[in-house]
Amino acid sequence: MSDKYSVIGFTEAELGLFVAILIFIIAAAGPRSDVSSTGKSQSTPSATSMPNLESLSRQIEALTKENRRLQARLALLEAEAQKTSALRSRQLPSCKEKRLTKGFLFDVVITGPESFQVGSRKYDFDALIDNFDSQISSAKAAGCVHTIRVFYVPGVSLSDYLGSLDELRQYFYPSDSGALQ
Helix, strand or coil: CCCCCEECCEEHHHHHHHHHHHHHHHHHCCCCEEECCCCCEEECCHHHHHHHHHHHHHHHHHHHHHHHHHHHHHHHHHHHHHHHCCCCCCCCCECCCCCCCCCCCCEEEEEECCEEEECCEEEEHHHHHHHCHHHHHHHHHHCCECEEEEEECCCCCHHHHHHHHHHHCCCCEEEEEEECC
């Protein structure tokens, strides 16, 4: 089994535990006697190595707990990845892309907060949606979304413009065309 979380068949957590155990063994089996300047060996007192063994034992316990926690987290992430791997984008194609229309459904001018103009008629947002309800419904049935061209009049604040665009995105794919000249 080879995935991005394994090295030579072992997970990073398992390798970490192995390294911790290896360090513990090396530290525990380290030199127990010193050679003095006279050439005679003197054994080191075991009292100084006992706290070190206890400390290493605590470290191994902590690393083992961390290893278990990481393995559980990895299992959750892998399960989540399995759930979402088959998902597709929720975004529908434009009706223009599906060749159901040849161009934009209409040109709209943002004239203020929740204020729109299509041709010579002015609408608030709800009236605009009501006016184009049949086109919105037919696009939904065809599995697409109509594209509209969006302009704004000079003097519309950025927050009003962005708020209006967000409202339009609920039903259309707005194509930003800039300020109306």
